[in-house]
Amino acid sequence: MKKLLCAITALLLLFLVSGCAPAGGKGPVHLVWWLMTPSEAPVDWQEVEDALNAYSAEKIGVTCDFRYYDSNQIALVSQTGEYFDIAFTSDYWNDFGTSVSVGMFRDLKNDLDDYPALKASVLENTWDSVKVGDGLYAIPHMKDIAYEVFWILDTEYFDGKDFPRKAEISFEEIEPYLEAYKQDYPEDYPIKVSYSGLTSWQNDLADWLNMTYLIGLDWEAQGTEEQYTVKSALEIPAWQNRLKKIHEWYQKGYINPDAAVTESMPRSQAGVVQSGQGWYGAETIWASARQKPVYCARFDGPDLSTSSVRGALTAVSSFTPYWREALALIQLMNTDPWYRETARYGIEGKHYIRNADGTVTKTERGNTNMAVEAYTQGHYTLGALEASSFPQVPTDKEQWTKAMKRYASARTSVVMGFVPDISPVETECLAIRQIVEEYRRELYTGTSDPDVVIPKMLSRMKEAGLDRVVAEIQRQLDDFVHRKEATVPDQ
Amino acid sequence: MKKEKKENAVFQEVSSGMEKFNALRPGTNAAFSGLFILLAILCVLPVVFVIIISFSSQASINKVGYTFTPAEWSAEAYRYVWHLRDYHGFPTVLRSFLNSLIITVAGTVLGLVLITTMGYVISRKTFRLRKAYAVFIFIPMIFNGGLLATYVVNAQLLHLKNTFFAIILPLACSSFYIMVAATFFRMAIPDAIVESGKIDGAGQLRIFTQLVLPVSLPLMATVALFLTFGYWNDWYQASLYLESSRHDLFPLQYVLVNIEKNIQFLANSDMMTGGQSGELPTETMRMAIVVLTVVPIMFSYPFFQKYFVTGLTVGSVKE
Numbered sequence: 001m002k003k004l005l006c007a008i009t010a011l012l013l014l015f016l017v018s019g020c021a022p023a024g025g026k027g028p029v030h031l032v033w034w035l036m037t038p039s040e041a042p043v044d045w046q047e048v049e050d051a052l053n054a055y056s057a058e059k060i061g062v063t064c065d066f067r068y069y070d071s072n073q074i075a076l077v078s079q080t081g082e083y084f085d086i087a088f089t090s091d092y093w094n095d096f097g098t099s100v101s102v103g104m105f106r107d108l109k110n111d112l113d114d115y116p117a118l119k120a121s122v123l124e125n126t127w128d129s130v131k132v133g134d135g136l137y138a139i140p141h142m143k144d145i146a147y148e149v150f151w152i153l154d155t156e157y158f159d160g161k162d163f164p165r166k167a168e169i170s171f172e173e174i175e176p177y178l179e180a181y182k183q184d185y186p187e188d189y190p191i192k193v194s195y196s197g198l199t200s201w202q203n204d205l206a207d208w209l210n211m212t213y214l215i216g217l218d219w220e221a222q223g224t225e226e227q228y229t230v231k232s233a234l235e236i237p238a239w240q241n242r243l244k245k246i247h248e249w250y251q252k253g254y255i256n257p258d259a260a261v262t263e264s265m266p267r268s269q270a271g272v273v274q275s276g277q278g279w280y281g282a283e284t285i286w287a288s289a290r291q292k293p294v295y296c297a298r299f300d301g302p303d304l305s306t307s308s309v310r311g312a313l314t315a316v317s318s319f320t321p322y323w324r325e326a327l328a329l330i331q332l333m334n335t336d337p338w339y340r341e342t343a344r345y346g347i348e349g350k351h352y353i354r355n356a357d358g359t360v361t362k363t364e365r366g367n368t369n370m371a372v373e374a375y376t377q378g379h380y381t382l383g384a385l386e387a388s389s390f391p392q393v394p395t396d397k398e399q400w401t402k403a404m405k406r407y408a409s410a411r412t413s414v415v416m417g418f419v420p421d422i423s424p425v426e427t428e429c430l431a432i433r434q435i436v437e438e439y440r441r442e443l444y445t446g447t448s449d450p451d452v453v454i455p456k457m458l459s460r461m462k463e464a465g466l467d468r469v470v471a472e473i474q475r476q477l478d479d480f481v482h483r484k485e486a487t488v489p490d491q
Numbered sequence: 492m493k494k495e496k497k498e499n500a501v502f503q504e505v506s507s508g509m510e511k512f513n514a515l516r517p518g519t520n521a522a523f524s525g526l527f528i529l530l531a532i533l534c535v536l537p538v539v540f541v542i543i544i545s546f547s548s549q550a551s552i553n554k555v556g557y558t559f560t561p562a563e564w565s566a567e568a569y570r571y572v573w574h575l576r577d578y579h580g581f582p583t584v585l586r587s588f589l590n591s592l593i594i595t596v597a598g599t600v601l602g603l604v605l606i607t608t609m610g611y612v613i614s615r616k617t618f619r620l621r622k623a624y625a626v627f628i629f630i631p632m633i634f635n636g637g638l639l640a641t642y643v644v645n646a647q648l649l650h651l652k653n654t655f656f657a658i659i660l661p662l663a664c665s666s667f668y669i670m671v672a673a674t675f676f677r678m679a680i681p682d683a684i685v686e687s688g689k690i691d692g693a694g695q696l697r698i699f700t701q702l703v704l705p706v707s708l709p710l711m712a713t714v715a716l717f718l719t720f721g722y723w724n725d726w727y728q729a730s731l732y733l734e735s736s737r738h739d740l741f742p743l744q745y746v747l748v749n750i751e752k753n754i755q756f757l758a759n760s761d762m763m764t765g766g767q768s769g770e771l772p773t774e775t776m777r778m779a780i781v782v783l784t785v786v787p788i789m790f791s792y793p794f795f796q797k798y799f800v801t802g803l804t805v806g807s808v809k810e
Contacts, residue, residue: 038756040736
């Protein structure tokens with residue numbers, strides 16, 4: 001039934017698309033590129049697009065119509081088969097898995113060799129996450145592709161207290177920092193969070209297969225016989241222990257007591273100790289969000305997994321006759337600094353100015369009229385970096401070379417490319433989600449005692465069918481591992 | 492002279508008697524007045540509260556929360572909205588306000604024409620295709636093609652994308668309003684009015700425009716009010732059918748929805764990649780958006796209100 005549906009959809013797409021392909025002929029080939037926006041295209045985008053097109057027409061004979069869609073619009077245009085040549089895709093926008101299964105994206109396995117610069121610009125160990133079956137359907141964007149989670153510490157306060165700056169501070173080792181602040185300001189809280197708790201606190205606690213339903217593989221089991229055993233996070237010791245620690249801090253008064261009912265907590269108002277997923281170098285961004293100098297120290301990661309890489313990908317349409325031109329344009333975007341910088345920052349002098357040290361600073365107009373989600377266009381690592389707005393927090397110009405080195409040897413998921421299909425156990429998953437929703441606000445903020453709540457949650461989840469969900473995902477994963485092992489000798 | 496006086500006195504006696512008869516006891520009067528004043532306050536107070544919050548400073552909200560007496564006043568939210576400029580430096584709010592105005596007025600007029608004419612036609616018992624029309628209009632009241640099919644027809648078949656037509660046409664005609672109109676024409680317009688026109692030799696169009704419509708003002712005002720509100724508040728059509736780069740066509744509501752979406756995106760995203768301009772007045776902005784949405788449409792209500800009168804057909808026919 002599903003296959004039939006896919007086939008019909010694909011056929012339908014083909015019919016709809018066949019009428020709209022851009023007319024060939026002389027002059028540059030005109031392509032359509034789908035990009036993500038939370039709301040609308042930048043106001044000055046047309047001007048930037050004209051500049052980009054003048055450049056690409058001369059360089060590779062291609063021009064492009066960049067179309068920005070929000071998450072509702074992209075669902076509509078992709079389901080109704082509107083024409084495109086290149087599309088941004090991920091696991092939260094223009095879903096990669098679904099699009100591949102309905103045949104929207106071209107298998108690039110054999111094409112990439114003709115674009116060596118593009119192929120070389122991608123980290124070798126990320127390709128596995130964009131393979132489906134024996135095809136390769138997208139190009140991963142180089143950015144923070146492995147989960148690394150950091151403490152973000154207030155420079156003024158902790159330097160003043162003579163805490164040495166360290167590159168790594170484990171989750172437990174932060175306790176003296178919290179204690180010191182609590183002693184100085186008994187009325188205040190070093191950690192101030194909203195109901196979701198410390199930002200990204202659980203990203204690295206499991207190799208997540210589905211974070212919504214808290215299902216994943218235990219990192220600790222890697223290399224042992226249990227490495228392919230699907231588990232609920234509630235049964236993973238690392239996850240439990242961290243929640244116990246958070247509860248302990250809550251009881252000691254390190255976390256704001258109203259956290260479980262706080263809707264949002266902007267960085268500018270959160271405490272002197274914050275957390276966030278990022279990379280060494282992201283402190284310039286965190287400082288501008290907090291509007292105060294900060295430095296960062298890693299406590300988790302880097303971990304490379306399917307979902308960490310699928311955060312930003314670019315795919316080529318399977319219906320376009322211009323896939324060669326499309327790949328050439330993707331290559332230009334990801335290897336040509338001028339093209340990349342213009343797409344990201346706009347027109348030099350108008351939207352940004354170039355500083356003596358090679359960094360750029362966005363102008364007021366650039367901030368209001370040319371703000372794009374730069375990581376959705378292509379490699380975030382290419383081109384000039386933005387200058388820091390705080391002299392105490394200098395921009396590290398080597399940040400991405402260093403990051404790529406760390407990612408190259410990052411702890412890597414044993415099931416890269418595997419994403420479970422939960423539709424056979426949808427009802428059970430819905431019930432599990434209800435249970436998670438019920439407890440998570442109090443659990444994640446440390447308000448409730450995990451020793452009491454976790455067993456209660458677990459027994460309720462088991463009643464709701466957790467075992468069936470785990471068994472189903474386990475079956476799919478065994479299947480995946482089996483097929484992968486079968487194909488390895490061929491290569 | 493004497494007689495007149497006497498009559499006057501009688502009249503006064505009678506009328507004062509009537510007044511006494513209709514008068515409420517002071518206690519009851521006070522109780523009822525109090526009740527309705529309370530209800531009115533319940534309606535008005537939230538609006539006033541929203542306006543006050545929209546003029547509070549973000550810092551004051553962070554410190555003391557929502558309050559009627561903020562620690563600090565600020566028009567920062569409105570300043571932010573006003574300073575949003577399009578490519579040519581024209582204020583986005585003004586341009587989108589004009590777009591909204593054009594869409595609302597054009598849509599309401601068009602919708603009114605379509606709905607009243609269709610409603611009138613199926614209300615006439617002598618119209619031969621009446622039943623067929625009624626069924627034809629009734630079906631889309633229960634079913635519709637769904638989002639995908641509608642989108643394909645409007646965007647890919649009719650090529651309405653990036654035009655005002657795509658925003659106006661889908662909302663212009665509603666089966667429900669047609670049914671309301673038909674019922675009104677059937678119940679409130681006496682057949683004798685139509686017949687009198689026929690006897691005088693008027694055509695159908697003249698009967699409709701010169702005899703029926705003038706006594707249907709309450710219906711037209713009701714339908715127009717709903718249409719106006721519908722068009723004014725709509726941003727969904729714009730989000731479907733306007734390319735996100737066509738800022739020149741955005742209606743006001745869509746601009747405001749986009750601001751709200753941006754605020755939410757910034758609040759939710761952990762990684763704020765790129766130099767965000769630090770502090771957006773988010774809470775006050777939300778309330779300012781409510782004010783900007785509500786206030787203009789509030790002023791249209793009195794305009795419609797004067798047509799909500801009953802008894803227009805009283806005395807138009809003798810039966």
